[in-house]
Amino acid sequence: MEYTVQKLGRLAGISARTLRYYDEIDLLKPARVSSSGYRIYGQAEVDRLQQILFYRELGIGLESIKKIVTGPSFDGAKALREHREQLLDKRKQLDLLITNVEKTIALTEGRMTMTDKEKFEGFKQKMIEDNEKKYGKEIREKYGDDTINRSNEKLRNMTREDHEEVTRLANEVTATLAEAFRNGDPASDIAQKAADLHKQWLTYFWSQYSKEAHAGLAQMYVDDERFKAYYDEKQPGTAEFLRDAVYIYTGYKK
Amino acid sequence: MEYTVQKLGRLAGISARTLRYYDEIDLLKPARVSSSGYRIYGQAEVDRLQQILFYRELGIGLESIKKIVTGPSFDGAKALREHREQLLDKRKQLDLLITNVEKTIALTEGRMTMTDKEKFEGFKQKMIEDNEKKYGKEIREKYGDDTINRSNEKLRNMTREDHEEVTRLANEVTATLAEAFRNGDPASDIAQKAADLHKQWLTYFWSQYSKEAHAGLAQMYVDDERFKAYYDEKQPGTAEFLRDAVYIYTGYKK
DNA sequence: GTATACCTTTACGCAACGTCAAGGTCAATC
């Protein structure tokens, strides 16, 4: 059986242009060229094309594929292992990206109702950026990728009701926190209620709540100036107050 | 504070070329141009650049970023949600890729010892390709992505010992199968032992063994000609024989 | 004989810069 570019293209599910390109870069040459200049492919080329497409589906670059399919003694398995490493790295990055985007969505939506949108537009970006860069890494190192990924799952599966609940909780946290702050005692009932609400809010984003993580996050609120700025915006000292309340709430020693 | 291209680049961790490019595409124009033609950036540009880089880290294209940061009433949250969908799709594809690559590695390595490498080089590719294309899809549809992904986990965590065990098992399967075939009865002890070994081999790739899946796979060995060709290579009829043995082994009705 | 479906080569376009190249500018040092 002999094929012209289009026929072979249809057979393999690729365009004629692709075949011409493969010819151009010496990846797949036609078996012969007809008197009128047509590219004619035979069975051997069909087979080879299948190999090429197989590797291409794995995301390997054409140059590497060329080495794999032309080099007679080339170690295909080694190439695959190397490629696998690259893919795993890529996925790690992608997971991080998704985490960031999802948290960004949650945070912006959750906080849009809490504060003046316009005013915070620029600030929010920076806050979230730093939050994610620093805090995302720390959490991942501490609790492993799995925890984070499960957390992503949770976010992904959030319904509209969940979202409303999160927003409501976020508002309640700020309100309660503000009230407790006027009181002044992080051990007071109202401050502990704020800490508890904060925990509830948190569990919407973390699949596994732990006292240590909660306390750690509270400390981060103080250490990271932009985070701190967010909480302190209405009342300076609120970030520290929340941290103290959470410390007491979680029974975490200072 | 005022910055030239390189200074701002250092501050933000990007190249001067990138800044010139952003100028060129009207994504970030300098505050002013000095008498000698130097680009001079101010605080507003620094802030804007941070926004740009934030979105860029999320993998959003520069054109979209332009819309986000220039459009005054642009719905950033909506853009993020859409972008999230894209990322999730991307990750799905990537997971599939990784699955394929890993299975390919396992299969090629596992079978390299079973047969003449040279001879099968081209054939293997086709077999695996079809196997993956057809069978990967079916399994995914039937058992869901999670099963497959957990299976990936398993493969990812394979140690050298695991690998040797897999290779050993693969050899044992073929040897036992060949012996059983000479016997001729798929219900015989030896044939059932082959089916059992095959199951053991399988569980290295599937996290959740099920009789249905095992039987289904056995049937596929017969239906798919290339798969069939692989098993039948030494002894025609072996694929059917294995299927019959597995059917009996799993108690699956014909 | 002609319609039309196919083939050819040539070449620009895409995303986001990296990387020379050729030449002007700034600040400090001799």
Added chain:
DNA sequence: GATTGACCTTGACGTTGCGTAAAGGTATAC
């Protein structure tokens, strides 16, 4: 005041894997 070295400018080509015309020749069916 001249030189030096670090910096700046624009221009333009290269990267990857093709898509998409454009301009023109060919095979096949009616």
